[in-house]
Amino acid sequence: MKLRFWGVRGSFAMSGRDYLRYGGNTTSIELVSAAGDRLLVDLGTGATELAKHLMASEFGKGAGKLPILLSHTHLDHIQGLPFFTPFFIKGNEIRIMGADPTSGISLEATLQNQLAPHYSPLNGLENLAAGVSIESFVPGATFQLPGFSITTAAVPHGSMMTTAFRIMADGKVVTFLSDVEYPSPDEPLPQALALARDADLVIHDAMHSDLDYDLRKGWGHSPARAGVVVAEKARAKKLALFHHSPDATDEMIDEVVQRTSAQTAVPVFAAAEGAYLDV
Numbered sequence: 001m002k003l004r005f006w007g008v009r010g011s012f013a014m015s016g017r018d019y020l021r022y023g024g025n026t027t028s029i030e031l032v033s034a035a036g037d038r039l040l041v042d043l044g045t046g047a048t049e050l051a052k053h054l055m056a057s058e059f060g061k062g063a064g065k066l067p068i069l070l071s072h073t074h075l076d077h078i079q080g081l082p083f084f085t086p087f088f089i090k091g092n093e094i095r096i097m098g099a100d101p102t103s104g105i106s107l108e109a110t111l112q113n114q115l116a117p118h119y120s121p122l123n124g125l126e127n128l129a130a131g132v133s134i135e136s137f138v139p140g141a142t143f144q145l146p147g148f149s150i151t152t153a154a155v156p157h158g159s160m161m162t163t164a165f166r167i168m169a170d171g172k173v174v175t176f177l178s179d180v181e182y183p184s185p186d187e188p189l190p191q192a193l194a195l196a197r198d199a200d201l202v203i204h205d206a207m208h209s210d211l212d213y214d215l216r217k218g219w220g221h222s223p224a225r226a227g228v229v230v231a232e233k234a235r236a237k238k239l240a241l242f243h244h245s246p247d248a249t250d251e252m253i254d255e256v257v258q259r260t261s262a263q264t265a266v267p268v269f270a271a272a273e274g275a276y277l278d279v
């Protein structure tokens, strides 16, 4: 399975010379199986860059099929939706799959609101030329997508819940645990550990450095060490620190990786916008 980070930032997109190496776009990750099946996790601003690549392939001809998993509908995870150009080509078939937000409004109504005229000239999902389906699932659900097998779980994110994913393809496992805060970073919840069990790669929220975390408890995000605890307890093979704070410069992220690596035998790196990784 190949994986590419198109957006690794949390909260809002950044630009500037201090953010060039890790990148400034918000959450979006592409996974491609050995057979060429494709899956996207989240539609942050990073998805708009992927869209340009997709348009050079069958998506530009209206023959693309793409499932998209949404962890939740906070803006940094859906801001790329109105600008994801494969939506504008008739014939493409795109499935957006996520849990209904815990606020009680359905996933479909939430995304429909995002395209309402006061936010977007698109004026509603029905105006997207592609075939777009919005599919809600109940967290905890397990399902199959072409080339991928998915297990989901709800995890706490401040006052709400987000969805975490265990994504399996080609005998490999990638676990996505972003926008999560456990009651204590040293005691990850059992559902998070179950998703990460023996994973080849755990992508974990590391919005805060361990040093900042005490000031930001309860904001719904994790310090870097929470990912270490998950990776160690779950016997994961590798840890990617993810959802970098917009305040975190390249140098600051380098320091977090250094400090975090010194705490564990699990190989640690910080997710960066860039080339495809082999998982």
Ligand SMILES: [Zn+2]
Residues within 6 Å of the ligand: 010, 011, 074, 076, 077, 179, 243
């Ligand atoms: Zn976020």
